[in-house]
Amino acid sequence: MSDTKQQVWVFIEQREGKPADVSFELLSKGRKLAESLRGELKAVVIGHDLQDLAVETFHYGATEALLVDHPELEHYSTLPYSRIMSQLVDEHRPRIVLFGASFIGRDLAPRVASHTRSGLTADCTDLQISDVTYLRKDYPELLLQIRPAFGGNIIATIICPDSEVQMATVREGVMEKIPLDRPVEGQVTQVAYTPEEVDHLVRIIERHHEDAKVNLKAAPIIVSGGYGMGNFQNFQILYELAHAIGGEVAGTRAAVDAGFIDHARQVGQTGVTVRPKLYIACGISGAIQHRAGMSDSNKIIAINDDPEAPIFSVCHYGIVGDVMAVIPMLIDAYKHKLK
Amino acid sequence: MSYHSIVMVKQVPDTANISGQVMKPDGTVNRSKLPTVFNPEDKVALELALQLRDRYGGTVRVLTMGPAKASDLLRDCLYMGADEAVLVSDRKFAGADTLATSYVLAETLGKLAPYDVIFAGRQAIDGDTAQVGPQTAEKLRLPQITYAEEILSAQDRTITVKRKIDNGFEVLEGRLPLLITVVKDAATPRPFRAKRVMAYKNARTLMELEKMADANSLLYVDQLKDDYVSKGLFIPTLTADDLDIDTARCGLGGSPTKVHRIESVVLGGSTHETIPATKDGMYGLIDKLMDDHIFG
Structure with a gap:
């Protein structure tokens, strides 16, 4: 293991600049996972005009927000977002990346996992860090990805023993959102985005989005x-x-x-x-x-x-x-x- | 302009109807005891592909990765109206997670090119992950439109699709070729056509022909295959050897996610208070809830 600290990342999802609750819930869980790993929690914020949102992640324990801010990124779109996220993961090799199991997260996470050849488990109901012995080999500090499976007849604990990056999606409300009394003194790191032709293969021509009617x-x-x-x-x-x-x-x-x-x-x-x-x-x-x-x-x-x-x-x-x-x-x- | 589609389909255990026998005493699943069904959203995906063909012309092929038994599913697709069904099957593919599955599917789709649209159900009911569609698209470097509710139109090399988002929808215009995953309410799958059932009930995969040859010393697989191909009843069957692939990326070995532990769901002893289903019972219950500071 190198001297650099293990990183736990949370993808911060937003629509019209409004962050999804699930992202803060995941930051709160991510903070605990980072503590177990003696590592650091980072938020990835992609969109437009999101400086304030990047800073808000410090209230949930992120020590750094990677901010990719560009007018063309205002609305979520699969190709540019997955390209950006995949490049960031390739570059920094975080140990864990968490996504909300939302319309956006379920569209994005599998593409990033495929590109980076990482293990990805959907709809986890619990996440823990533990040493694991798998096929007589010892693996320190793996992410245990726990979820019901097979029509609810079993609860499976999934691990990614040989995957450098472990990814999981979690539904809204599963983890508890715990704001800190005092925010962490974090750092916002701007990451440049250069649009490419492939980012425009799918264009949004109309969108209707209301705030949730039920909470x-x-x-x-x-x-x-x-x-x-x-x-x-x-x-x-x-x-x-x-x-x-x-x-x-x-x-x-x-x-x-x-x-x-x-x-x-x-x-x-x-x-x-x-x-x-x-x-x-x-x-x-x-x-x-x-x-x-x-x-x-x-x-x-x-x-x-x-x-x-x-x-x-x-x-x-x-x-x-x-x-x-x-x-x-x-x-x-x-x-x-x-x- | 006409369009050529390929629909990725899956035969899944009917998780909604799991009976006691399916769970082994050690808490693992006895898959052989599970009844199987056509994954519902994949069936809707096939319907959308058929509708695209009805509207603009073209072809619809279906592809499944699965065990020999999956041939039943492919015949169902032919009964519904698919022009061709393809099975990709190999012991080396067994135990694959979504990443290893999408690798084999993407490699197979590469062999089946050219195509304009790849359709798939949003997710399969045995895992509900919704990962294989996007992962296949990524491997083919294709754009994707997930959660599709309606194909609005296709014109030249673009397709316009209405997709679901949380509390709303988007209309997206995508360059072909691309991959679309389909939600359940997008369409009602058409019933099997009697004429097509008669025509294709004897369609067979290579594995099924091998079984026939094994059971009868007078039959030879190669002859059988030629015979079935000439009658238009051969279901093309690909194995790892037919694909130029890295078997280290297939099956259980090629899957980054592993099942570490499985616990059967054991319910703890019941410690709840029983409330009689009577008027007095309900009065008592309201009192208790007031004591619990929930009411009042």
Whole structure:
């Protein structure tokens, strides 16, 4: 190992100059990983007019922000962004690079991993540093990339023993965003960008982007439904409950796939991770991918007609019964007690 | 102008319907017990390619990397309307992660050139990584458009595509050739056509012909192959030897990501409080939540 410190990088994602929450969450996690490696945390900021954003990363522990600032980089585009990121990784060989598992991160990370021939694991639910013995060889301080796999029947720990650069994507909300009381005295390093013809092979000719309509992460109470709600009509009762007690409605992947609810409201490994004060799981069996996104909730109520459903192993209050009968009783009881 | 497309498809375990037998007692997965399906978004990708052909003319080929069993998937593609199906299969490719998979696919696509558009599903349901499409594009030095919802138009050497982004969409105009990954709601795959099922139900890959020859001493693979080629029923089959590739970059050995540990999901003992599904139960529950300072 050389004298230079091992580097943990986080790609900072933004739209219209507004940073994605997941990038700060990853900086907070990256800071811990860098501490374990006795290394340093760096942010890569690509876009236009982003000096302030580069400085903001110091509030989450980055000691250096690599800033690639150019008018032509204002909007994310695969070819220039992946070319820039790949060149930076090739040049600096960071030990770890983290991306949000977002529309942008999932478009960018695989291209960078392919170019630099790095191992990349998608949708990790935990990241740790540990010494590993793999096939009787010892590898110090590898990144353990932990994720549910195979329909949630197993939890896999993935490693990249022979990959100089280890890459991972993580969904929004999985890691906690922890701003520092006092920002690090970091350094912004400008990196030049020279447009090339290949950067313009795909052009944006129109774009519509609204701010998120729902912010499940900020909701103190979440009423969530699964495939066990039966149909779209039944699912609507969750809005009545949410309205009565002041919560947001969410769903499992199965509920999204069945068309009961929009993907923007999906909780779980491939959706959002939430930690509300109260999570009411209705007609949810409780596959590991779903539990990964809600098991840190302060209190969990589970309503399911199957007493063997795995959701009962993570809940605090379990109700075995028909959701369509229980929910109206719950609404009545709430109104009676609190209004 | 007409366009030549290749669709990358995958046969995947039906992860939505995993039964008890599939998990071995040691917590590993018994793949042979898993039913397989046509990866849903790949099927949508094939539909989009067929629609492009319907509109502008051209050809649609499909390509899969997989075990011999994947021939079922390729016949399904022929039933839907693909002009040709290609299997790339070799023991050396087994255990590949997304990087090693994209290497073999990119090398195979190199052999199948020229093409205008490569289509693929956004992701496969057995891993949900969405990495193989972009990684294949990178290796071929092609532009990519991921999360495609609609092909708006194609004109000369450009294609205009509407793609999903968080809380919105973009319309992108890309120079051909390029690679497009497709989301589920982009189209509804057409059903199999009875006429095509009749025509292609006897289409066979090289592995299947080898099996037939093994089972019958009167048959020879080379003869069988010539026979099937002349009837238009041979599914071109490529192995590592047919591709000019570095086998060190294939399969498990060529994969930078390794599975270090697998734990079967064991649920802890249940410690929750059971609330009766009655009116009194609900009143009691609200009281508890008030004590927990969640309500009130």
